Amino acid sequence: MTLPRPLAVVRLAAALCVGLASCTSGGGGSAVSTSPSETRPAIVVADAPSIPTTVDALPTLDADGYEALLADVHGTPLVVNFWASWCEPCEREMPLLAAAAERHRDSVQFLGIDILDTPEPARAFLDRFDVPYPNLFDASGSTRDAVGSLGQPVTVFYDAGGDAVAKVDGELSPSELDDALRAIV
Numbered sequence: 001m002t003l004p005r006p007l008a009v010v011r012l013a014a015a016l017c018v019g020l021a022s023c024t025s026g027g028g029g030s031a032v033s034t035s036p037s038e039t040r041p042a043i044v045v046a047d048a049p050s051i052p053t054t055v056d057a058l059p060t061l062d063a064d065g066y067e068a069l070l071a072d073v074h075g076t077p078l079v080v081n082f083w084a085s086w087c088e089p090c091e092r093e094m095p096l097l098a099a100a101a102e103r104h105r106d107s108v109q110f111l112g113i114d115i116l117d118t119p120e121p122a123r124a125f126l127d128r129f130d131v132p133y134p135n136l137f138d139a140s141g142s143t144r145d146a147v148g149s150l151g152q153p154v155t156v157f158y159d160a161g162g163d164a165v166a167k168v169d170g171e172l173s174p175s176e177l178d179d180a181l182r183a184i185v
Helices: 006-024 063-073 088-103 119-128 142-146 174-184
Strands: 078-083 109-115 135-138 154-158 164-169
Touching (some): 063 109, 063 142, 078 088, 078 174, 088 109, 088 174, 109 119, 119 135, 154 174
Parallel strands (some): 078 109
Antiparallel strands (some): 154 164
């Protein structure tokens, strides 16, 4: 018996990798989509042209645009969550926010602002947590800074009159979310 030469081993390993990869991307596997799903409709409660109608279109936003958006949503209770795909507390609270958006789909506008991130991982994050509400993109974090916060996550709750009623710096607890939602509905 002879031992395979190094080049033969490399070729065999490459062939195995290609074969295994093709097995996981077929109909029977659970392949991960690499294309963005920008067509997934978002829950939009507010009659506001500045609110995206899809979950992960991620139009850009800055601090001035944020102020204009708040004015545009005036008349509808609003929950704004500042998040990033690389933020562990954001990962932990996102299922809570997604479920709350579904429960209040007829009365409260939820909106996410992805900060200090890039669109590709942000879209993957939104898909992974099945987020149902629209999201915007702020590469610099100026919108979060405009609400007087330094880190993320941050969630701000606005009543229908446009007043900030509550703000949670850090990961939301279920009771904090419920209390703040009661205050704005």
